[in-house]
Ligand code: APR
C-alpha cells in the first residue's frame with residue numbers, strides 16, 4: 497500500500513498524529529501490534545496541560561474532554577505533617593485538566609473511525625527500510641499476509657520497546673538513561689477521591705499519590721520495591737500503607753473499597769538523541785520516558801506530535817523543510833525541560849535506599865523553600881502546567 501506517512505504504533509502519539517494530519521488533508525496509515533481492546537485496557541496517567549487540551553481540540557477530539565475533563569486549579573504537596581498547596585491558577589494563570597489517557601485514546605479511535613482512517617491492529621514483524629533515501633517503507637505481517645506500506649515519511653510512535661528507535665544506527669544516536677531503584681504500586685478503586693485536588697506526598701516510608709479519574713473512580717499509588725509483586729499486596733496492606741504516607745486529615749477522610757486494578761510500574765528517565773534519522777521521525781515514548789511524578793509522559797508525547805504535524809503540514813503544503821529539519825532540536829528542548837522537572841519532583845518526594853543524612857536534609861530544605869517561597873512555588877507551577 498502507498499500513503500504519505502506510515503505511522504508505527506497506535507497509542508496516543510500515533511493516533512493523534514494520524515488524526516491531526518488528516519485534518520490537513522495528509523494521508524497516513526497506523527500499524528499497531530496489539531488489539532484495540534488491549535490498547536484501551538492500559539491504565540496510564542491522566543493530567544493534561546492546557547497546551548495538550550488545545551492540541552486535542554484543534555485535532556477535533558476536544559468535545560468529550562471539554563464536557564468530562566475536570567479542571568484543577570491547584571495541587572497539594574505534602575511531607576510529613578506539613579503540606580503546601582500549589583495554586584496553579586494564581587501562580588501561572590493556567591490550570592490542568594484531569595482526563596485519563598484511556599479516554600484520550602478512545603476519543604482518538606472514534607475520530608479515526610469517523611474519518612475513515614486506516615488503523616491496522618495485530619500487525620507483526622514490523623521492519624523499517626530505506627530511511628535514508630526518498631522512498632522509505634515498512635514491512636509487516638497482517639492477517640496472515642506479508643505486506644509493505646510505502647510513504648514519504650515513517651514516524652515511530654511505537655513506545656519504548658518498539659523497533660523504530662533501533663532503526664537508527666547505534667553510531668548515529670546517543671541514549672541517556674536513569675533507572676530508579678523503586679516502582680509505583682497503583683490501585684484503581686470505585687470510591688470517591690479523597691480530595692478534590694491531587695495530593696503528592698513524601699514521607700519517611702516513601703512516596704504516595706492520590707489521584708482520580710472521576711467523582712467515583714480514584715487512582716492511588718505508593719512507592720514500592722521493584723521486587724514486589726502486586727498480588728502480594730492485599731488491598732488492606734495497600735490502604736494501610738497509603739494512609740501512613742499522606743497527611744493525617746486526608747488519611748482519616750480516605751474512603752476505601754476493593755481494588756479493580758493493581759499493578760507495579762518501574763520508573764525511568766530516558767532520552768534518545770536525535771529524534772530523526774533521514775525520513776524517520778520519533779514521537780513520544782519511542783524517544784523518551786519520564787518518571788510519572790508530575791505526569792509529563794503523555795503531555796510530552798502530544799507536544800512532539802504537535803510539532804511534527806505542523807512541520808509535515810508545511811512540508812506537504814508549501815514544500816517548507818524548516819520544520820522537519822528542526823523537529824528533533826525543538827522536540828528535545830521540551831523533552832529536557834520535562835526531564836529536569838520530573839527528576840526534580842521525583843527526588844523531592846521519594847525515598848532512595850542509598851540516601852545519606854545529607855540528602856535527607858537537602859530534601860527537607862527543598863520542601864521548605866517551596867512552602868515558604870512564592871517564587872519557588874511559581875517555578876514549580878510553571879513546570880507543572882507546562883509553561884517551562
Ligand atoms: N509494531 C507496531 N506497534 C508497536 C510495536 C511494533 N513492533 N511495538 C509497540 N507498538 C505499539 C504499542 O502496542 C503501543 O500501542 O506502539 C504503541 C505505543 O504506545 P505508547 O506506549 O502508549 O506510547 P505513546 O503513544 O508515545 O504515548 C505516550 O504513553 O507510556 C505512556 O507515559 C506515556 O502517557 C505517555 C504515553
Ligand code: PHB
Pocket residue numbers: 540541542543694705707708715788789790791792
Ligand atoms: C494518575 O492519575 O494516574 C497520575 C496523576 C498524576 C501523576 C501521575 C499519575 O503525576
